[in-house]
Amino acid sequence: MDLSYIFIVCLLALYSADAESKQKSGRGRGSMWWGIAKVGEPNNISPISTSIMYMDPAIHSTLRRKQRRLVRDNPGVLGALVKGANLAISECQHQFRNRRWNCSTRNFLRGKNLFGKIVDRGCRETGFIYAITSAAVTHSIARACSEGTIESCTCDYSHQTRSPQANHQAGSVAGVRDWEWGGCSDNIGFGFKFSREFVDTGERGRNLREKMNLHNNEAGRAHVQAEMRQECKCHGMSGSCTVKTCWMRLANFRVIGDNLKARFDGATRVQVSNSLRQSSNAVPVVNPNAAGPNSVVVAGVGVGGNGLPPSVSGYDDEERMLNDHMPELLLDNSHPNSKQHHPNMPSPNSLPVAGARSRGHGRGRLGRKHNRYHFQLNPHNPEHKPPGPKDIVYLESSPSFCEKNLRQGILGTHGRQCNDTSLGVDGCDLMCCGRGYRTQEVVVVERCACTFHWCCEVKCKLCRTKKIIHTCL
């Protein structure tokens, strides 16, 4: 077993090196992992068993070497990743069901991108895909953590410890404000870190496109963090708080999808900036309340004065969570040699083996990784505000998505259903790009007259209704 394992690993290493060299031409190098959504589907060759799932050839054609290592070192993470990728796809398709581009995915083919060639363009849609996939991975990993399916991250009971040293460490690892009375959380900290390690592997941040991807990945994660709620309840004599129970709760992913869609509608077009941030540690130390290490992505001005309405942002939560990295950062500054507590580095508690290995790469790599998230994107239109940490950014205008164009990976809107009364993008005028539409009457069987029976049962009737359907020519 051992020998064959080693053999397979060697083989895969060769294989993947080969695959990577092929992909280097493409722009979406960091996005191949999306194909993991199709792992376990019948069109793949080998049967799946959970223990050897990471040997599935489909995984090796989609994951980069570091991603495979992460998967191998954190048993149980693969299922969450597959779940997350599928979550992202279904949410994206839900959000875009009424638009010309409906987030269609292609059948999985080795070496091809799951969402098609649209990813090669740096348009809004691409930005959304990056954000929602990274958000979905964060979400599903955090969920899986709290459910205990990932062995390397249990329910994070570590932050129940009372000693200040341990508390400090655990709190910052979890990325969650630690409570006096302890408790179990959706381990958002682990999800966040894992998502950074896993999703951002291919994006070095060296060119603008990679910066855009990094920014959008971060934006997706920021939305997940912002939607995490701490729920507490006190018990005690007449309303005092003698016993307190707390738990963390991630919002339904639909909420995150809605928020991201709102950001998509208000996405910022960015261009090359010449003010790359050099001294990255300066900002958070000077202004600890306004910016944590990963909100340094934007300039300090943009963070505070973003003017988000409270209903949308939930900004306090985010700041609170971001600020949890602060003690580490301060520690870092006071002891320049103790690098293992660095926020961008996997800390020993959260990612046990991968962390140990990447630490071995030495200081040069560390510096580069650290700076990866420290850049400033400037808006294309100088009158616009610079993009905030939760905004989606894009580089170039979107194609019209009207006509089929396989070279660009656009399927076109031929045959799509539309709404003849709507004036929006789902209306027939816009959807069919003025080509006109066909109207037909069909009989639809659907659930109707649903009533809610106490408790917890919904009873529906089946109705046959005639419906008029419009499809684009």
Next chain:
Amino acid sequence: MDYQYYDDEADYADEEDGLGAGGGGHANAYIDHEDFEQLRGHEYSDDNYGSVMDRLLDSYEHCILPSLTQVAGYIVPLLLGCLLCRLLSAVYARRARLVASASSSWQEANSMKLAPLHLINALCGAGILYATLGQRMLILQLLTGISYALLQLVRLGKGRRPAVALAVLSIGSQFIYELAIWQKRDDWPQLRGLQMVTNMKVISLAFDLTATGAAGLHMPNIVAYFGYILHPATCALGPWLSYARYLEVLHSKSQLRRNLCQMLLNVLLSLVALLVSNCIAPTLSELNAPAEPLGAHQGGWSHWLLMYTGALSVRTSHYFVSLLSQAQLAAVGQRLDVGASQGLLGDLVVRPWRIEWPHSLSALVRCWNIPMHEWLKRYVYATSKQEQLQTQGHAQTQTQTQAQTHSRHSTMVAVFCTYIVSSLLHGMDFRIYLVLLSLATFAEGETMLRRHLATLCNACVTANPCPGAERCRYAHCPRRLGWRSWTAWLVRLINLGFSLLAIAHLAYLGVVLLNDTLLGDSEHELPFMYHWSAAGYLSHYVGIGMFVLYMFLS
């Protein structure tokens, strides 16, 4: 919406394919949010119906399990401390050959023979406090020590005066602590309940000492005092326990097996109450109010359901605490002052069934926290009534009717005094003042109206349930009349109406305490009066209306 900056339409409009036909419409390709909002709204209501089971499962994963694990970590040291205390005192009692039945008098309590028992109690209690509070228990101990110093005041004066002074001082000093520790808001809410119990114990001790006449002689020494205050069953979660009762059961403990059964049953029930409070009631209220904007369902039936489930969460939280303290009492084998039903659950702190289906508001208040009610009755209600009688005692030349109205008047004043003291005991919490004073008004109005109705109709509709067929003073008593008579049904119907009214009042009042003492950053939390204003202050109108009706009738 200022965070959404729209790019030029040209950014998104066709530029490559240059389809001129649809070009005019493209301008609003990204601006038609309203349509999407509507679509999204429809989508949501569908989802809500579909995912009821999902949501229950979700609440199992994310609420029930974490709640149980956290509370288990809290309960275990409590019960272990209690059992350890019981074990140690039993061992000591056997070795020192203390007679089991001899209830020790107050002077004996200071003897060297009993000191180890006090010490065991104090140490176990301190251990429990340390396990649950950590370093903060030191603050509590400091305050307890200060209270002991204050207690020495009762040696000075004669009569009830020093005890009243001590009560004022204790409650006043609690306010000062609260102001001083106000900066660290995390700490105080956790200590407040415990400090309240300590205050109640000290005040009751002062009153009892003055009642004996020779306060200096009976004054417990410091070991006995700490043993009483830190009594393991009552130090962490209450309830109040009188010093006499504490001494009585100090070394005469029996029925271990029966007590263990009571303890387990209480713990199980308290866990059920906890789950209802933490998980089930919020889920129910979410089901009642599906993802609508909050302004949409103001008033109306669904809002009252929402308030009911919210208040249910508050009530079950109280049951959790009370049942847990019952479990502790059973573990130690301690009896309470109101030795009510010594049944399956041991001495009762709360009677949940009488609260969920109340006969009247005042009956409900009596069952909410039985020891606390006893405390208020003994030391506040009785005291204030006697004070009034003394002041009126000078004017002996009153006619009979005047005396009657005066006594009724003084009862009312005493009742309000009780409520005020009770709310002051809770410390600086505006919501509790508001709730308790409203409750006082509603309950008093209801009691007097029902008493008046009972005498008018000669029917058994008083706020206190009729004692039984034989002792019922009224002609129309359903128990005596049996099932046939229609007047019996009418009486039952009236009582049912008052019960439902009490349930509605309770939901209305309880929901205010729902978000109480949540330390979280409350950006999307509602102002605490929200539910009241959404219900149009209906209960207040009804409650005051009853009062006015009573005034009108009499």
